[in-house]
Every structure is written in structure tokens, then in C-alpha cells.
Amino acid sequence: xxxxxxxxxxxxxxxxxxxxxxxxxxTNRIPSLLPVLWRDCYEPRRYGWxxxxxxxxxxxxxxxxxxxxxxxxxASALVIPMVGCIVAAGWLxxxxxxxxxxx
Numbered sequence: 380x381x382x383x384x385x386x387x388x389x390x391x392x393x394x395x396x397x398x399x400x401x402x403x404x405x406t407n408r409i410p411s412l413l414p415v416l417w418r419d420c421y422e423p424r425r426y427g428w429x430x431x432x433x434x435x436x437x438x439x440x441x442x443x444x445x446x447x448x449x450x451x452x453x454a455s456a457l458v459i460p461m462v463g464c465i466v467a468a469g470w471l472x473x474x475x476x477x478x479x480x481x482x
Contacts, residue, residue, distance in 0.1 A: 403427030420474035
């Protein structure tokens with residue numbers, strides 16, 4: 380019961396990430412959810428792809444938990460794309476521009 384609630388919560392957050400990522404990629408601007416200092420440091424395209432990769436990581440995480448019962452090998456194989464998604468999202472999340480408040 381608790382695992383199902385947590386999986387539902389993770390999937391809900393992943394769907395929110397997908398919505399934000401698609402918004403950023405289509406409009407080429409970062410939403411006002413981020414503070415101004417952070418918005419000025421990120422390129423919109425890189426940020427949009429990073430958010431979509433984080434959503435893919437969350438989907439793969441829940442999928443791995445679901446298939447663990449009937450195919451532990453498949454669940455183990457899902458670890459490789461999960462690691463790839465999180466590493467690529469982390470790399471894309473590195474700010475490319477200096478913070479405007481930094482001197």
C-alpha cells in the first residue's frame with residue numbers, strides 16, 4: 380500500500396517534470412517557478428532536456444520496481460538507462476552562464 384502511494388507520488392512528479400520540460404523546449408524560456416538568479420544561469424534548451432531526463436529517470440525507477448517480481452534480469456538491465464538519464468541530466472543542469480550576482 381505504502382509503496383503504491385510512493386510510486387504514484389513519483390509518477391505525479393515525473394508528469395509535472397514532463398510538462399515543465401515540454402513547456403521550456405517549446406517556448407524557449409524557463410518558467411517563473413525558478414528564482415531569478417537561477418533562471419539567468421541556465422540555457423532554456425539544456426534545462427528543458429535535463430528536466431525531461433529526470434522524468435525519464437523517475438519513470439524507469441517505477442518501471443524497474445514493477446517488473447522486479449516477474450523479471451529481475453529486466454529490472455537489473457533498467458539500471459543502466461537510469462544511470463545514464465541521471466548523469467546526463469546532472470551534466471545538463473550545470474549552469475553555463477555566471478550568476479549575475481557573482482562578482
